[in-house]
Amino acid sequence: MIIKKPISKTELHILFYQISEKLGFTADVVNSYQDDLDGLMRLWEEQGFVEVYEFKWERRYGRAKNSDRIPPAYMGLYHARLVIDDNDPLLVLKFENEDTDEPVLSIRFMADHDDLFGSVQQKHYPEILRAIRNRIAEFIKLGDNNK
Numbered sequence: 001m002i003i004k005k006p007i008s009k010t011e012l013h014i015l016f017y018q019i020s021e022k023l024g025f026t027a028d029v030v031n032s033y034q035d036d037l038d039g040l041m042r043l044w045e046e047q048g049f050v051e052v053y054e055f056k057w058e059r060r061y062g063r064a065k066n067s068d069r070i071p072p073a074y075m076g077l078y079h080a081r082l083v084i085d086d087n088d089p090l091l092v093l094k095f096e097n098e099d100t101d102e103p104v105l106s107i108r109f110m111a112d113h114d115d116l117f118g119s120v121q122q123k124h125y126p127e128i129l130r131a132i133r134n135r136i137a138e139f140i141k142l143g144d145n146n147k
Contacts, residue, residue, distance in 0.1 A: 002058060004049040005095055010041040010105040015146055019109035019139045025089065030110060033089070036082050040091070041107070050093075050105060052078065064093055067116070073137040077108075079116065088112040094140070096147075108143050111136075 013019075020030055030037075043062050044050050051063045059065070061084045067077040078093040092108045114122070116136060122128045 001054060002063070003052045005052055005098075006049045006103055007044060007095070007105045008048075008102045010044050010107060012037075013106050013108045013143050013147075015143050016107060016109055019143065020111075022139070023109060023111045023115050025110045033082055033110070037091075037107075040080070040082065044105060050078075050080075050095075067092075070117075070133055073133040074140075077140065079111075082110065090116065092116070092136075092140075094143075106143075109139065 017027055017030060021027065040062065047062075051060075053059055053063045053065055059081075061081065064078040064080040067074040067079050076094055078095070079090045080093060081087060082089050082091050089110045089112055092111055094106045094108055096104045096106050115132070118129045118132050122132070
């Protein structure tokens, strides 16, 4: 089932570049995706909403997926593919001011799928997955404290 989450605007979080860099996306790499980023932000703002999907077959460019299947570390987080035909990089998203007339889509940082959810090999090691989740949760907490 597709859910439409309303937004009034999209914005790059103030720490977008710093956190993305900690995950391997230097400013040069981020800037190489600038047209893709601008296009996705424009799409969401023109629509006035972001479609959120649940199942793989519902995945489309411009849709986001709820990341909260990993509670509590990823509660309130979403991720979306930045490029139409590639799984990576992902944008990590958070909806802010949802209960107001001005809901905002905050684009927190860029990451690869494995940086957020672990590689196929890492999924067999709970301690590695826990470390990955804790690292990402710290980035989100840092962002929440620096709005």
